[in-house]
Amino acid sequence: MPNILLVEDDKGIAEGIIFALENDYDSFKAHCCAMGNDALDYFNNNDVDLILLDIGLPDIDGFDVLRIIRKQSNIPVIILTARGESEDQVLALEGHEADDYVVKKSGSDSPRIIIAKIKALLRRTKPSVKKTNSVFSFNEALQTLSFKGQALSLTPAECKILAHLVKHPNQVFTRKILLSVIHDKQTGSDEATINTHIKSIRKTLGKIDQENKYITTHRGIGYSLIL
Numbered sequence: 001m002p003n004i005l006l007v008e009d010d011k012g013i014a015e016g017i018i019f020a021l022e023n024d025y026d027s028f029k030a031h032c033c034a035m036g037n038d039a040l041d042y043f044n045n046n047d048v049d050l051i052l053l054d055i056g057l058p059d060i061d062g063f064d065v066l067r068i069i070r071k072q073s074n075i076p077v078i079i080l081t082a083r084g085e086s087e088d089q090v091l092a093l094e095g096h097e098a099d100d101y102v103v104k105k106s107g108s109d110s111p112r113i114i115i116a117k118i119k120a121l122l123r124r125t126k127p128s129v130k131k132t133n134s135v136f137s138f139n140e141a142l143q144t145l146s147f148k149g150q151a152l153s154l155t156p157a158e159c160k161i162l163a164h165l166v167k168h169p170n171q172v173f174t175r176k177i178l179l180s181v182i183h184d185k186q187t188g189s190d191e192a193t194i195n196t197h198i199k200s201i202r203k204t205l206g207k208i209d210q211e212n213k214y215i216t217t218h219r220g221i222g223y224s225l226i227l
Helices: 012-021 034-043 064-071 086-095 109-128 157-166 175-182 192-206
Strands: 004-006 027-035 051-052 077-081 100-103 130-132 136-139 144-147 215-218 222-225
Touching: 004 012, 004 034, 004 192, 012 027, 012 109, 034 051, 051 064, 051 109, 064 077, 064 086, 064 157, 064 175, 077 109, 086 100, 086 222, 100 109, 100 192, 136 157, 144 157, 157 175, 157 192, 157 222, 175 192, 175 222
Parallel strands: 004 027, 004 051, 051 077, 077 100
Antiparallel strands: 130 136, 136 144, 215 222
16 A cells, blocks of 8 residues: 655645545555654655655745655655746756646645546556565665565665665675765764664564575674675
8 A cells, every 4th residue: 555645734735635545446545744854754764655745834845855855765756835836846846856746726626636646656656666686676766675575664774775785785885885875964873873774674674584694794894785
């Protein structure tokens, strides 16, 4: 069931969209955040398939939210806003790498249009699964990984680390290199952070294969993925 993150501070509009999503025959799961920072927190700690993002948020500009997300993921994002000027649409689609743009309108047809765009965008991104090997598969568009046919529940940082290892099997990467893979100027992370992420990734893989020995520790150096 696709999980849609709605970032919208107008309660009436949000309730209408959430109702339409949860009652659609395709059965979407939906979560709403009224604040941009709350949305970023939810995105970083949950599996999200698509984001509906309002530009005019109370705490942080929607374009800033999108900019932060784009540093971490290529997840599909639809801008949802009252700004209908062509300049805003070009800025969203080209300048900030949004995938679509919807101008909020009154009336019962608005949620239907939004849902139609969500379905179309998910259809376009679904075929972009990149089969890396027989054990792991990586979805470039959604930035998600599967292990032995089962979807992995990973944080964006964990997904970046594992995806990097999967793309370069049997190669040893230092903690410094892996830190650069996930580095975000927002935080002052150190190399010990990588140890925590690797531990969490191993725990997630262990839920599917208790004997998994794919990630190898090279003492004093870093980690590799053995295939």
